[in-house]
Each structure stands twice: as C-alpha cells, then as structure tokens.
Amino acid sequence: MKKHWWKESVIYQIYPRSFMDSNGDGIGDIPGIISKLDYLKDLGIDVIWLSPVYKSPNDDNGYDISDYRDIMDDFGTMADWELLLKEMHDRGLKLIMDLVVNHSSDEHEWFVESRKSKDNPYRDYYIWRPGKDGKEPNNWQSTFSGSAWQFDENTGEYYLHIFSKKQPDLNWENPKLRQEVHEMMKFWLDKGIDGFRMDVINFISKVDGLPDAPNPEGKKYVSGSRYFMNGPKIHDYLQEMHREALAQYDVMTVGEMPGANVEEAKLYTDDSRNELNMVFQFEHVDLDSGPGGKWDLKPLKLTDLKNNFTKWQKGLEDIGWNSLYLNNHDQPRMVSRFGDDKEYRVESAKMLGTFLHMLKGTPYIYQGEEIGMTNVRFDSIEDYKDIETLNMYNEKVNQNGENPAKVMESIYVKGRDNARTPFQWDDSEHGGFTTGTPWLQVNPNYTAINAEQAVEDESSIFHYYRKLIQLRKEHPVIVHGSYDILVPEDESIYVYTRTLESQKLLVLLNFTNEDQSFDIPADLQGKKNEILISNYEANTEYGSAISLKPYEAIVYLIQD
Template sequence: MTHKAWWKESVVYQIYPRSFNDSNGDGIGDIQGIIEKLDYLKDLGVDVIWLSPVYQSPNDDNGYDISDYQAIMDEFGTMEDWEELLDEMHKRDLKLIMDLVVNHSSDEHKWFEESRKSKDNPYRDYYIWRPGKDGKEPNNWGSTFSGSAWEYDENTDEYYLHLFSKKQPDLNWENPKLRQEVYDMMKWWLDKGIDGFRMDVINFISKVPGLPDAPNPEGKKYASGSKYFMNGPRIHEFLHEMYEEALADYDVMTVGEMPGVNVEEAKKYTDPERKELQMVFQFEHMDLDSGPNGKWDLKPLDLRDLKTSISRWQTGLHGVGWNSLYLNNHDQPRIVSRFGNDKEYRVISAKMLGTFLHMLQGTPYIYQGEEIGMTNIKFDSIDDYKDIEILNMYKEKVEEGNEDPAKVMESIYVKGRDNARTPIQWDASENAGFTTGEPWIKVNPNYKEINAEQAVADEDSIYHYYRQLIQLRKKHELIVYGDYELILPEHDKIYAYTRSFEGEKLLVVTNFSEEEVEFNLPENVDFEAKEKLISNYPDADDNYQAFTLRPYEARVYKGV
C-alpha cells in the first residue's frame, strides 16, 4: 500500500540566508532579500523552502549556535520581516520549514549563562557538566571541529560537553524539563504557521550513560566518541516523545539530519507506525570520496560505490520509510565540481546529476545555486575562508602539525564547506548582484559567466532543465512513488535504473564520465519505451535499447 503525502510529492529548496540575497547593502543576506526572490523560486517550481537558521546567534558557527530560539538575528532582520516572509510564501503556495538546532545551544543562551553560575542553579542540568579526571577532561572525546569535546569552566571547576564548537554546549536531553522547553518552543513556531522542521544532528541528542572513554587504537590525543552519541540508547524514545508532545497535531514535514545512520536505523526513524520522523538526511553517499582518514583525505569517487549506497537506501526504505534526496547543501562542496565536470562539461554534467537525483524515489532537495550550476571556489589565502571547521582544521594540520600548506589547501578546495557558502550569483553586475556593499565572504569570480539572470534568459540552461525535472515529478506519480531497481551494477561509468508503479515504468540512464560509452539494455530488463521524457542532449533519439552515451549524457524513457 502506497501512503501518499504532500511532503513526498514536494521539491524542497534550501536557503542559506547569509549568502542568498542582501537587501540593505551590509554584505549579509537577509530576510527582505529572500522576499525579493520568492517569485524566482516560484517560477523554478519548488514547493517547500528550508530556511537555515535565522535565530538570534553570536554567529560562531554561522547561526547554528542559537542564543534565543524565539528571536530573529539582527543581521537578518526582525520578527516582523520573518512574518512577512511567511505570509508572502504562503500567498505563493510555498511552504516554509525551519531549522531546529536542539542538540546544542549557544553559550550565550540565557539557559547556559544560568547553568554555568553554580552547581545548584535550576538550569545546571540543562547542559552536560562533569568534573575532570586526573587533572584532565572527563573523557577522551574529540570535537567535530577539532580539539577536545570538553571545555573547562573555572567558575564551578567543571567541564561542559560540546560536540561542536566550545561556544556550542550540548543540551542535556536526559532532563525532562529541558525537553519540555524544546517542545514548547517548537509549538510556538508551529502556531505561527510554519510547515515543519529540518532537525540539525538530531541523532546526537541521546548520549550513552556514563560517557565512557572512546576506543583510541591510534593513541590520538582525542578520539571519536561517536559510538556513544550517534543513535544513542534513548534516541527513539526522545523522538517519539517529541512527535507526541510537539508535532502530532500539525500536518507538517520533518526531516532529521543524522550522521552515521544506517538503513536499519533509518527504517525505525521514518516508519510512520512508530511516529518519529518522516525522513532522514544520511551521509553515506557523501563520504564515498573520502579516504580512511576522513573528509579531508581525498580519493576519487568509484561510481560502483555510489550505486551500492544509493541502491541500499532506495530498496531498504521502500515501503517502510522515505528517502531524502540530495547532492548539495550548506555543509557540502558543489556537486558539479565534485561528481561532475565544472569546466568543459559544467552545464551538461550538472543536468546529468540533476536527472540522476530527481528520478529517484524520495523527496528531492535543491541547494541554492545548484539550479544554475554554481561551482567550488579556490580562495588564494586561508585568510579568505570563514568556516570554523576549515580554520580549525588548517590550524591543527599546518600551524600545529607542520603539514604541507599546499596539500591542506587542496583538501579545502575540494571539500571545504565555504564552497557552498559563497554568495548566490544573481547577475553579472558587481558582487554578482548579491549586495551593493562588501560581501561577508568573497564572491566566486566566475559570476560573470555563471549567474541566474543569464540562466533564466537561456532556454537551454541548467535552470530551465531543473524546471523540467520538477514539472515531470508533478506530472508523473511514477517518479515519486515507483519501485527502484538498479541495472548494470558493475559498470564503472554508467548509472542506470528503472522505476515501476501501477503498470508504468521508467528507464533512467546516466553517464558519469567524460568518455563515450555504449549502453545496451540487458535482456532480463522488462521494459518497452513509449516516450522519451527528458535528456540533457537535445538531439538524443528514441532508441532506448542500445545507444552511445556522450560525455555526461542523461536520458529518461517512460514505458511499460
């Protein structure tokens, strides 16, 4: 039985507000800037806007360190601006989902300011405090942003846990009062009329009791404690309680960002019978071009690994939960530079990647600038980078570890989060039309060739191709709900699959290389084409059984 829902049939567009559009010339994108561009988003055809955090924040981690969950950051505008944004979106039948960041707050949140005052403060247990051990941190966990996950606080002679920056202390979800505060805050936003939440690292909120030392076979100064806080012992209990206490009475969309989640866990998170979440963001396919030493250890993508990963999720969640489909976001490099070719085949390969993604089962997410094929950035100096993760890693590897700066910069060029955070390239005017002031982070110099104005004017652009992909999804339930089946699993250049639903079938064939390759429909695949739905080379013919795929070519046929 297929459970149909509006959020399954939607296409989501993520806005990273700082880099989207600046209306007042201070160099920082803002809420009025988003309002100015709503018609552009409506014309693109998306249904839902996911807004990265716009709450009050000292901006240690670009708004993911929240000091007041019920106020708007001054740089972005006022609550009145935000209310106008919601109103203008709803007028255009666009839905708004907000970021929910409740694994941690800012250390400037009033809860934490109280919590650190004394051990018997009523807010003390809103956070995770521990005494030191043998003159050192309470355990050996490392922060995601380098260094220890513990920060010493002189005032009470104890340490607090921060899995991210030391200005992002972890909230203590073991405390029922804290949980109730979170649920009340969520309902406050839902009552304002928002349409759901994207939940930041939500599978980190349950920690293993006792917070034991992590295995450290390499004898590093700090070890990854992830097995003690990812998908922890009470996570399903907490998410079910959140559903019952905050979400049950609203028809909204929920998606949980969950590093380290596997298919079996994700089934539990997204099974509607369990009443937890509707979708998860998993990272398995985003780690395929990382070596054994993690994100900054570069290795080329093996397409067979991508097929194995995507197929595992497509078949694993089918009929139980639901997939989030994404290749870009504010934490990932630009996909056309990563899995495509951002030079000679930028337009063609961006269209191919879009086709590959939007024809899968799940809810597709488009990250700002993806629809015009924005690319990675190579800043000349580390001083041009703003991201705390990049700066901490560079300091650790180059200044403290004496690694070759050129090698470290190469990793940043390929994987750094600031690749996704350069301002949106609206037109060919100064600063790409993003601001009349000095942008908070430099604009990619290729904006004169790559910008939205040019893309909207060119019928053959990536932008118009994405419009087509979105329209096809609205027209054909087969694309939303159909079963997925991989074909040619061992081919190292072609990714091809079928989708089947209520007697209809789809054949999707994509070439992930810049070489010409021969495609032959395997004899055991039962497919008869009726029409070509879309292709990124306009002269692709109707022969679906055997053809030569050109560099980064994509073809989709509908049949039975």
C-alpha cells in the same frame, strides 16, 4: 504506502547569509529572500528549508542559537520573518525551519545561568562533569577539532561540546529541558510553519556514563561518536517530541543523522512509529573520504555510489522514505564533486539533477545548484570564514606542521565555504548579491554563471530543473515507482528503472567525459516509449543499444 504532501514535494534550501542582501551590509537577509520568492516560484519548488535565522553570536553561522524565539539582527526582524511566511504561503510555498537542539550557544540565557554555580536551576540543562585525573572527563573529540570538553573556571568543571566550545550540548536527560524544546517548537508551529529540519538530531542521546572511546593508537582525543550518535534513548525522545509537539500539526520533519544506517533509518522514518518523516544520512557523501576522514581525499568510484544509493533505495522501499541530496550548506558543490565543473559543467549538472530527481524520495535543491554554481579556490586561508575549515587548518598546519598547499587542496575540494559563497544573481559587481562588501567573497566566475543569464537561456540548467520538477508533478511513477538497478558493476554509466503498475522509467546516466553505450535488455526492447527528458538534443533511437555522449542523461517512459 501512504501518500503525503512531502513525498510529492521538491524542497529548496536557502542559506540566508549568502542568498540575497537587501540593505547593502554584505549579509543576506529576510527581505532579500522575499524579493526573490517569484524566482523560486518560477523554478517550481514546493517547500523552502530556511537555515537558521534565530538570534546568534554567529560562531557557527547561526547554528549556535542564543534565543530560539527571536530573529538575528543581521537577517531582520520578527515582522520581516512573518512577512516572509505570509508571502510564501500566498504563493503556495511551504516553509520548514531549522531546529538546532543538540546544543545552544554559550550566550543563551540557559547556559549563562548554568555556568554560574553547580546548584543553579539551569545547571542540568547542559552536560557538566568534573575532570578525571587532572584531565578532561573523557577522551572524546569535537567534530571541529580538539577536545569535546571545555573547562570553566567559575565552577571548576567541564562542559561537553560536540561542536564548537561556544556550542555547549544540551542535556536531554532533563525532562524540563525537553519540555522547553517542545514549547519552543509549538511557538513556531503556531505561527504557521510547515515543519522542521532537525540539526544533528541523532546526537541528543548520549550513552550512560559518557565512557572513554576505545583508543588503540593512543591519540590524545578520539571521536567518541559511537557514544553520542543514535544513542540509547533517541527513539524515546523523538516519539515524545512527536507526541508533545508535532502530532497536532500537518507538518514534515527531516532529521540530519550522521552515522545512521539503513536499519536505523527505517526505525526513524517508519510511519507507524511516529518519529520523523525522513532522515539525511551521510554515507554517500563519505565515499570520497579516506581513512583519515573528510579531509583525506580519495577518488570516488561510481560503483560505490551505485551500491550505496541502491542499498538506500531498496532498504526504504516499503518502510520509511529517502531524502535525496548531493550538496547542502555543509557539503561542496555537487557539479564540482560528482561532475565536471569546467568543460561539461552544464551537461554534468543536468545529468546529476536527473539522477537525483528520478530516484524514489524527496529531492532537495541547494541554492545555486539550479544554475550550476561551482566550488571556489580562494588564494589564502585568510579568505575563508568557516570555523570547521579554520580549526582544521590551524591544527594541521600550525600545530602539526603539515604542508599548507596540501591542506589547501583539501579545502578546495571539501571545505564548507564552497557552498556558502554568495548567490550569483547577475554579472554586476559581487554577482548582484549586495551593493556593499560581501561577508564572504563571491566566486569570481559569477560573470559567466548567474541566475539572470540562466533564466534568459531556455537551454540552461535552470530551465532543465524546471522541467525535472514539473515532470515529478505529472508522473506518479517518479514519486511512487519502485527502483531497480541495471549494470551495477559498470564504472562509467548508472542505469536504473522505476516501475509503477504498467509504467516504467528507464534512466540512463553517463558519469564520464567520454562516449559510452548501453545494451537495452531484451524485455525492454520493442516497447512503446517516449523520451521524458534529456540533457542533449533528444535524437537517440530507442533500439537494442543506446550510445551516450559525455555526461548524457536520458529518461525514457516505457508503457507495457
């Protein structure tokens, strides 16, 4: 398998609105990020993925872009951004930017023109259709609730929006639109960025004719996702994008791809196909969703998690590459979801970090993960800002009469604002994030959980993450070793090995709040070994059996 810098890197995601505010307006900004680069350099990460900072009316927190070549006023200026890039590169840090080209904002000049008339030169930059029998062109539903179509009085037609009605989908069938995207990408690549994270990039190809989705239950609208995920021309578009925009630069690309399976991911990430380097797949973060989707809560079974990760580890073993993540700006906090954010917050956060960083693939750290930030429980729906959450609450409670308390429980577990509460820098007011009023309330536990405390405490999650990142740089087996699972049917512990030539890692993870034990296989007994990292005082004898404390993680390096 080829070596690439992005395989050996650890990536840190910054959600700029919530990271650090430099001017007291309550909104994180680019100068705020610059002020914290030494903190990130100290953590040891290699790459920063910056969520969108482009001009935007902010309907979906910057994922609705009105100008792809300018910076949102809330975040600063292009000069601020250029300084950020310089300061990062001076520290040996790389920058990947978000590329959001399935849709734009309805305030983008292309769409402003597009809606003026049916013969406007920009009309075909978007997906317009006449109604059908006095209704929408088809029965597809927006991922943010309601119809995926919006009627526009001016021309008497509907436009498609898979997300908010202020996020009209771009028409990738139009070669002029594709050329505009490629030119915009080169604008940023020529400024010196190191790659792109591509937002819902596998949505850009829709099935010809945009047919109704099957609807045996007779619902008003249905997802339609099978018709706009991994569509018929997606590989053509990505190969063209690589050829026209990416091939001339040494950059990394990662595509966010809901609904992509292992076989599709192999196609997307096969080096020889010249599409993408990695994908973000969603299977593992859907394992605790019931038949009603994301908000339909169900307990997570460890065996389901193990089966899924093993499928992806083995599936992309020889072709392609995995992105490793348990949380991001769209997912709840991982220690609250997969660990124990109360009694064993520190131990379980370290265990989960060990789990992820010892797998094969490129690890992604979401801001605050390295200090064990948790989900939040705001008192009222009025305290929430996320459009997906608010639309869902309105539909379920106000339109369908569901129990508000039950709906709030789903929000406490799965809402996107869990990840978006401001970063907790210290125990001063608003966690040191701002001197003003934060755009979203800070989690009240900032007095106990904050970066200042974590940096000062040598036994903190922060310092544990530093060690995980350092180990990756020192041991090629962590980057390139093959993966194999042990005791796949055990519902309490996750054990796997990584093997490269004469070296083997044995990774032991207790996913419960009770003591567990593991019998070491005969072929691994009596070998020369050392503990690379453990989240308890490393005093475990390596014999025929190992006992594991609650949420304990131990990684042994075994030499043949």
